[in-house]
Amino acid sequence: xxxxxxxxxxxxxxxxxxxxxxxxxxxxxxxxxxxxxxxxxxxxxxxxxxxxxxxxxxxxxxxxxxxxxxxxxxxxxxxxxxxxxxxxx
Amino acid sequence: xxxxxxxxxxxxxxxxxxxxxxxxxxxxxxxxxxxxxxxxxxxxxxxxxxxxxxxxxxxxxxxxxxxxxxxxxxxxxxxxxxxxxxxxx
Amino acid sequence: xxxxxxxxxxxxxxxxxxxxxxxxxxxxxxxxxxxxxxxxxxxxxxxxxxxxxxxxxxxxxxxxxxxxxxxxxxxxxxxxxxxxxxxxx
Amino acid sequence: xxxxxxxxxxxxxxxxxxxxxxxxxxxxxxxxxxxxxxxxxxxxxxxxxxxxxxxxxxxxxxxxxxxxxxxxxxxxxxxxxxxxxxxxx
Amino acid sequence: xxxxxxxxxxxxxxxxxxxxxxxxxxxxxxxxxxxxxxxxxxxxxxxxxxxxxxxxxxxxxxxxxxxxxxxxxxxxxxxxxxxxxxxxx
Numbered sequence: 001x002x003x004x005x006x007x008x009x010x011x012x013x014x015x016x017x018x019x020x021x022x023x024x025x026x027x028x029x030x031x032x033x034x035x036x037x038x039x040x041x042x043x044x045x046x047x048x049x050x051x052x053x054x055x056x057x058x059x060x061x062x063x064x065x066x067x068x069x070x071x072x073x074x075x076x077x078x079x080x081x082x083x084x085x086x087x088x089x
Numbered sequence: 090x091x092x093x094x095x096x097x098x099x100x101x102x103x104x105x106x107x108x109x110x111x112x113x114x115x116x117x118x119x120x121x122x123x124x125x126x127x128x129x130x131x132x133x134x135x136x137x138x139x140x141x142x143x144x145x146x147x148x149x150x151x152x153x154x155x156x157x158x159x160x161x162x163x164x165x166x167x168x169x170x171x172x173x174x175x176x177x178x
Numbered sequence: 179x180x181x182x183x184x185x186x187x188x189x190x191x192x193x194x195x196x197x198x199x200x201x202x203x204x205x206x207x208x209x210x211x212x213x214x215x216x217x218x219x220x221x222x223x224x225x226x227x228x229x230x231x232x233x234x235x236x237x238x239x240x241x242x243x244x245x246x247x248x249x250x251x252x253x254x255x256x257x258x259x260x261x262x263x264x265x266x267x
Numbered sequence: 268x269x270x271x272x273x274x275x276x277x278x279x280x281x282x283x284x285x286x287x288x289x290x291x292x293x294x295x296x297x298x299x300x301x302x303x304x305x306x307x308x309x310x311x312x313x314x315x316x317x318x319x320x321x322x323x324x325x326x327x328x329x330x331x332x333x334x335x336x337x338x339x340x341x342x343x344x345x346x347x348x349x350x351x352x353x354x355x356x
Numbered sequence: 357x358x359x360x361x362x363x364x365x366x367x368x369x370x371x372x373x374x375x376x377x378x379x380x381x382x383x384x385x386x387x388x389x390x391x392x393x394x395x396x397x398x399x400x401x402x403x404x405x406x407x408x409x410x411x412x413x414x415x416x417x418x419x420x421x422x423x424x425x426x427x428x429x430x431x432x433x434x435x436x437x438x439x440x441x442x443x444x445x
Contacts (some may be wrong), residue, residue: 001291001309001343003277008121008176010092010145015169016135016155024090024145026121026174032275032293032307040121042090042145046283051177056277056291056309058340062331064151066283066340073147073155073168076090079340080282085293087275088318097210097265099181099234104258105224105244113179113234115210115263129210131179131234140266153240162236162244162257165179186388186443188359188412193436194402194422202357202412204388204441218388220357220412229444242418251414251422251435254357268380268398268432270366299364299382299396313372323366323380323398325429329420333372333429346429347371352382354364355407 001056003030003082006049010042018072025049025078027057032085043076054082090145092119092171095138099131107161114138114167116146121174132165143171179234181208181260184227188220196250203227203256205235210263221254232260268323270297270349273316277309285339292316292345294324299352310343321349357412359386359438362405366398374428381405381434383413388441399432410438 008026023045031037034054041057046066049055055078058066063077097115112134120126123143130146135155138144144167147155152166186204201223209215212232219235224244227233233256236244241255275293290312298304301321308324313333316322322345325333330344364382379401387393390410397413402422405411411434414422419433 001341002306003309006177008174010171011173011175012145012169012171014136018155019168026176037306039091039126042092047281056279058342062340062342064154065331066285073151073166074090075147075151077340079286080279082277082279084278085275086278087293088273095266097263099260100262100264101234101258101260103225107244108257115265128180128215131181153243162240162255163179164236164240184444186441188438189440189442190412190436190438192403196422197435204443217358217393220359242421251418251433252357253414253418268430269395270398304395314370323368325431329429329431332420333374344429346375347368349366349368351367352364353367354382355362 001058003032004028004055004057005030006051006053006055007040016073022067022072027055027078032087041076043078044074045078047078047081049078049081056080056082090147092121093117093144093146094119095140095142095144096129105162111156111161116144116167121176130165132167133163134167136167136170138167138170145169145171179236181210182206182233182235183208184229184231184233185218194251200245200250205233205256210265219254221256222252223256225256225259227256227259234258234260268325270299271295271322271324272297273318273320273322274307283340289334289339294322294345299354308343310345311341312345314345314348316345316348323347323349357414359388360384360411360413361386362407362409362411363396372429378423378428383411383434388443397432399434400430401434403434403437405434405437412436412438
């Protein structure tokens with residue numbers, strides 16, 4: 001899984017039928033020091049994340065698992081809101 | 090999922106039998122500021138996207154889920170046409 | 179899916195039992211302007227592609243779907259021979 | 268699979284229901300000479316790895332296989348603690 | 357699939373239970389001109405490859421397919437020993 005920060009939302013009226021009711025957020029991937037890394041992605045939200053929340057995401061086939069209907073064609077999902085990242089020194 | 094823009098079409102007469110009737114579009118991946126990022130890919134269309142449309146795509150196993158017959162060997166699909174990308178400030 | 183050009187073949191006598199009879203081709207990935215991009219990969223052929231053919235490939239789980247026996251451990255397959263790539267201007 | 272070193276932990280109260288009781292560790296990917304390569308990832312632990320342990324990880328669909336309930340939406344898991352990496356000379 | 361060369365072995369006593377008896381080799385990915393490309397990975401061996409053998413690998417879900425028990429959490433497997441790579445000129 002990867003860390004990320006919610007930076008926006010994506011609105012799409014015309015879409016694949018199975019996607020109704022799934023909230024899509026724009027997420028900036030972060031490294032473990034919370035620095036941006038790579039391009040923002042569009043992820044389905046399963047934990048009611050809000051703007052600027054630090055979250056972790058799952059990808060690939062696992063993203064659809066996180067939704068009630070795992071037949072949806074979703075390849076990225078927010079599955080937790082991070083309280084603390086503890087790093088060894 | 091990733092944002093992208095439809096930049097063309099791919100025509101192929103000789104192909105895997107399960108692919109008849111599936112429209113293949115050429116899509117340029119974009120970042121959330123709509124700047125091109127990485128190489129254009131070939132994606133199956135599920136929402137009747139047209140030239141220059143801003144879309145979002147799903148990849149891997151999820152792409153086949155978006156088609157009526159999920160046994161097709163497709164690894165990228167357009168699943169929505171984007172109306173609005175709202176970015177936090 | 180990605181565009182590519184057939185640049186060679188791979189011969190392997192000793193292999194996983196399920197792979198007998200599957201032809202393996204060496205394919206150079208191309209961008210939509212047909213410029214090489216990234217390293218050549220080894221792909222299973224499902225459309226009897228020949229040397230220098232412009233093809234499109236599918237990856238991951240979908241590649242095995244394109245073969246008669248989808249239990250083969252194959253992660254890249256040629257699924258069409260491209261006649262035309264039309265790019266918007 | 269990839270080599271990595273445990274560098275921290277991730278704590279998240281609010282998360283996808285299936286993730287309760289799964290320990291999430293922060294892992295720095297390493298090359299075979301044990302030099303860091305790429306960004307740290309968040310991985311589920313299946314072998315009770317501790318701080319600074321040298322481990323190997325599996326990704327994608329296989330990560331969920333390594334947990335008792337393979338319906339969890341997890342895309343990276345620690346599946347072994349490395350005793351020795353022997354390199355040919 | 358990708359080409360690679362066996363450059364070592366990985367020994368791990370403490371591991372996910374389903375992994376007993378699976379030999380893990382360290383493999384350096386190669387391009388089609390047999391030049392190293394990217395980081396070495398840890399792959400399960402299905403063809404009894406030896407040190408310095410030129411092999412090809414499969415990844416993702418397909419790697420587990422190549423093992424007798426496809427419920428193992430393995431994401432890279434050696435599935436053939438290459439005799440010849442023929443490149444078009």
